[in-house]
Amino acid sequence: MSVDLEKILRPVDTPLPKFPAKYMTLANGQEMVVRQAERDEIPDILPHVEPLIHVERDFYNIVAARLYSELLAYYTYRVQDEYVLVAQIDGELAAIVNGRSVSPDVGMSYHTFSLRRGLRVGAHAFATKMEYHIDILKQKEVLIVAESGIGFRRWMIEYNLEKRFHIPHELGGCPSWSLTKELFDKARNTLVVGRRPVPEHLLAKAKAGILPPSDPPKGPEDLLAATRSMLDSTATSLIEMRRKQGGKIQ
Amino acid sequence: MREVYVAGIGITSFSRLEYPLVEIAAYPGLMALRDSGLKKVDHLYVANMGGGRINGQTGLASAVVDHMSLTPAGAETIENGPASGASAIKQGYMAIASGMHDVVMVIGAERMREANPLEATDFVATLTHPQAEYIYGVTLPALAGMFTRLYMEKYGVTARHLAMVAVKNHKNAMDNFYAHLHEDITIEGILDSPEASTNNPYVADPLRFYDVCPVSDGGACLILATAEVMKKINKPMIRLAGIGQATDTHCVHERKDPTELLAVREAARQSFKMAGVKPSDVSVAELHDAFTILEIAESEEVGFFKKGEGHLALERGETQIGGKIPINPSGGLKAKGHPVGATGVGQAHEIVLQLRGEAGKRQVKNAKVGFTCNFGGFGNNVVCLTFIKE
Numbered sequence: 001m002s003v004d005l006e007k008i009l010r011p012v013d014t015p016l017p018k019f020p021a022k023y024m025t026l027a028n029g030q031e032m033v034v035r036q037a038e039r040d041e042i043p044d045i046l047p048h049v050e051p052l053i054h055v056e057r058d059f060y061n062i063v064a065a066r067l068y069s070e071l072l073a074y075y076t077y078r079v080q081d082e083y084v085l086v087a088q089i090d091g092e093l094a095a096i097v098n099g100r101s102v103s104p105d106v107g108m109s110y111h112t113f114s115l116r117r118g119l120r121v122g123a124h125a126f127a128t129k130m131e132y133h134i135d136i137l138k139q140k141e142v143l144i145v146a147e148s149g150i151g152f153r154r155w156m157i158e159y160n161l162e163k164r165f166h167i168p169h170e171l172g173g174c175p176s177w178s179l180t181k182e183l184f185d186k187a188r189n190t191l192v193v194g195r196r197p198v199p200e201h202l203l204a205k206a207k208a209g210i211l212p213p214s215d216p217p218k219g220p221e222d223l224l225a226a227t228r229s230m231l232d233s234t235a236t237s238l239i240e241m242r243r244k245q246g247g248k249i250q
Numbered sequence: 251m252r253e254v255y256v257a258g259i260g261i262t263s264f265s266r267l268e269y270p271l272v273e274i275a276a277y278p279g280l281m282a283l284r285d286s287g288l289k290k291v292d293h294l295y296v297a298n299m300g301g302g303r304i305n306g307q308t309g310l311a312s313a314v315v316d317h318m319s320l321t322p323a324g325a326e327t328i329e330n331g332p333a334s335g336a337s338a339i340k341q342g343y344m345a346i347a348s349g350m351h352d353v354v355m356v357i358g359a360e361r362m363r364e365a366n367p368l369e370a371t372d373f374v375a376t377l378t379h380p381q382a383e384y385i386y387g388v389t390l391p392a393l394a395g396m397f398t399r400l401y402m403e404k405y406g407v408t409a410r411h412l413a414m415v416a417v418k419n420h421k422n423a424m425d426n427f428y429a430h431l432h433e434d435i436t437i438e439g440i441l442d443s444p445e446a447s448t449n450n451p452y453v454a455d456p457l458r459f460y461d462v463c464p465v466s467d468g469g470a471c472l473i474l475a476t477a478e479v480m481k482k483i484n485k486p487m488i489r490l491a492g493i494g495q496a497t498d499t500h501c502v503h504e505r506k507d508p509t510e511l512l513a514v515r516e517a518a519r520q521s522f523k524m525a526g527v528k529p530s531d532v533s534v535a536e537l538h539d540a541f542t543i544l545e546i547a548e549s550e551e552v553g554f555f556k557k558g559e560g561h562l563a564l565e566r567g568e569t570q571i572g573g574k575i576p577i578n579p580s581g582g583l584k585a586k587g588h589p590v591g592a593t594g595v596g597q598a599h600e601i602v603l604q605l606r607g608e609a610g611k612r613q614v615k616n617a618k619v620g621f622t623c624n625f626g627g628f629g630n631n632v633v634c635l636t637f638i639k640e
Binding site (some may be wrong): 026029118 | 268366367432433434435436438439440443444445446447449450451460524540
């Protein structure tokens with residue numbers, strides 16, 4: 001008797017409502033579209049995430065590595081009920097947010113990843129993700145953790161998240177924080193922005209292709225800082241430097 | 251007194267620096283030595299405001315002089331709030347002008363982002379009056395907010411004028427590699443769009459997010475020297491020609507008219523008089539725009555425009571690069587950044603670059619006279635410097 005192992009390994013996704021795309025004007029006057037990425041777009045996204053695995057600044061390395069695996073898991077059906085939203089400016093990939101639905105009442109926020117720093121790009125993308133959970137999926141709460149200080153300020157402090165420390169988050173088993181519908185409603189008028197429908201030309205540009213970010217986050221440019229980070233026990237910078245030099249990675 | 255010249259300059263990025271305060275101070279010092287070609291200095295002044303409180307580092311100058319292998323040069327730390335940088339330059343000037351030393355290094359350095367934003371704001375607020383202001387929760391953004399409201403009512407300054415300052419300075423910073431913020435913001439994005447209230451929320455009404463400078467790390471350095479030393483090195487002759495310093499009441503509420511920045515007015519007057527120039531002679535200025543309103547107010551108090559007309563000059567584009575008197579071509583504190591103890595030295599660094607003609611895309615044409623205003627407290631201790639290209 002033959003066994004289709006793939007049927008066992010592949011989780012059965014729950015049909016989730018699609019996220020209706022929206023757009024917003026950034027502080028620099030550019031318009032950013034946030035829309036749901038289809039599964040077959042993941043291979044177009046991964047090459048823009050991979051280089052940041054080697055950026056040893058503001059935890060880009062660990063977030064990029066984890067996000068890469070989450071996107072790959074989504075693409076290859078190895079995670080259940082995951083979704084991916086992308087933020088694009090003139091087609092360029094500006095941010096990626098993802099998460100999954102744990103149950104009809106509970107969402108699990110995975111990552112918020114800005115490829116365009118500043119201008120609240122990440123904050124807008126995170127708020128949109130929360131909108132998806134609370135307003136579209138109609139969930140009562142979203143479980144959240146932060147890997148960086150920036151994330152902690154943006155989520156835990158700005159949204160005044162509640163502690164759910166008895167619930168281990170799926171990211172490293174860390175104690176969870178929760179954005180409830182009540183907290184989201186409080187933040188709705190100050191932190192959550194965006195307009196619908198997205199003008200056709202903006203949406204068409206976004207869907208035409210996910211373009212690489214023109215100014216992605218970089219590691220420390222200052223020589224002295226770079227020297228010091230080479231002394232870091234993770235040696236990430238050293239590995240990256242050797243990689244750029246075409247040398248052998250030990 | 252002997253004439254004093256700028257022999258060398260150096261600067262770090264004004265952003266978040268991932269190395270200790272001593273190295274933030276030493277790095278621009280090493281750059282300035284390389285720039286000047288000098289190998290030794292007689293004395294070192296290090297301007298710093300928060301080392302003891304934020305970084306647990308006191309006696310900074312002693313650490314820096316040794317870190318740079320400049321011992322046995324004398325070394326002192328100068329703390330004068332956000333005006334520490336220009337105060338240290340003044341000390342350096344006096345040391346050379348008096349004949350005591352021939353070569354003096356002046357460094358400004360700060361590492362503020364070790365503290366979270368709330369702690370950083372609280373740290374800066376400790377320069378307010380402890381019993382009459384600080385104890386009631388006054389912060390610098392709060393004082394600036396009240397000042398702005400008064401200014402708006404008295405002179406007709408609007409939120410749009412404030413945003414114009416921010417847009418101009420952010421645009422200038424786009425051409426400054428060392429600036430903290432490289433965001434080419436627009437009026438639409440921070441004021442007019444439906445998302446503007448989130449992109450640019452109120453911080454201290456009527457001041458919004460983009461009306462306030464960032465919290466920055468950073469260091470800058472000037473090496474000052476005599477004319478005799480300058481003859482031995484091949485550098486442009488940029489003379490520190492004028493220095494003015496003045497104070498005002500510690501408590502802002504004790505001022506007869508809080509919209510009058512008397513210390514700015516007096517410090518500028520002294521500096522211009524000593525240099526033998528008029529405000530109209532100035533080719534380029536770096537003003538202390540920790541809040542956008544301060545650029546407008548200071549541009550009036552130092553004499554570039556009549557009182558109450560700074561915002562009108564801004565409307566006419568007179569403060570842009572290419573305008574009548576370009577202000578903050580570096581991006582100013584608003585976009586270049588504000589590592590408090592380093593700011594005054596950073597301002598002087600930009601003016602020297604401009605007078606040398608080395609400012610790249612943000613170069614002000616034919617710059618001959620440069621001016622800085624370093625604003626300590628909420629205008630209670632101000633140091634102004636005038637530089638002349640010979």
